[in-house]
Amino acid sequence: QQQVKQSPQSLIVQKGGISIINCAYENTAFDYFPWYQQFPGKGPALLIAIRPDVSEKKEGRFTISFNKSAKQFSLHIMDSQPGDSATYFCAAKETNAGKSTFGDGTTLTVKP
């Protein structure tokens, strides 16, 4: 049973465009929703995260939108740059749980 579903699997965006990646979860006990960014040859690194008590969190060009009733959250990358080309993973975690449950990942390519 996949608890976090991520889409699309791959995404190609022109430089300056908006990249949008979506995730949906099933477990209502999840209360922390991070996004990880992974460059080729590197491990995932925390990019931005949100708790369900807010509907949006913005850090620079990166924004998480969260819809608790729909059990969905998304990552928006504004003014996408070639340097943003990477694989992005959404994840979800329960308080006091050790592991995060990850989505399948989205490979983002930003064309110059």
Add this chain to the structure above:
Amino acid sequence: EAQVTQNPRYLITVTGKKLTVTCSQNMNHEYMSWYRQDPGLGLRQIYYSMNVEVTDKGDVPEGYKVSRKEKRNFPLILESPSPNQTSLYFCASSLFYGSYEQYFGPGTRLTVT
């Protein structure tokens, strides 16, 4: 520099030949875990450790062993590797079991022929 290190980074081996992938962190983290990453399947947890001498199974533990004799080290052992264990492996650590942020190592690409 705070980091998680893994060795080796790349490994090609044959079916049945025991191997160990090492993981070490210098952040004094209590919680460590191993994930495997496969195309279309995301990151799946293999084993985790809440502290020294405390380990438990994750979602896909079959065919793997771990040990945690020191706080900083958490090796992954494949006693009889099989081709279906060909994958990209990541070690991760967190301050403690319920911590939100995980820090990942650079990965170990394993090929079993």
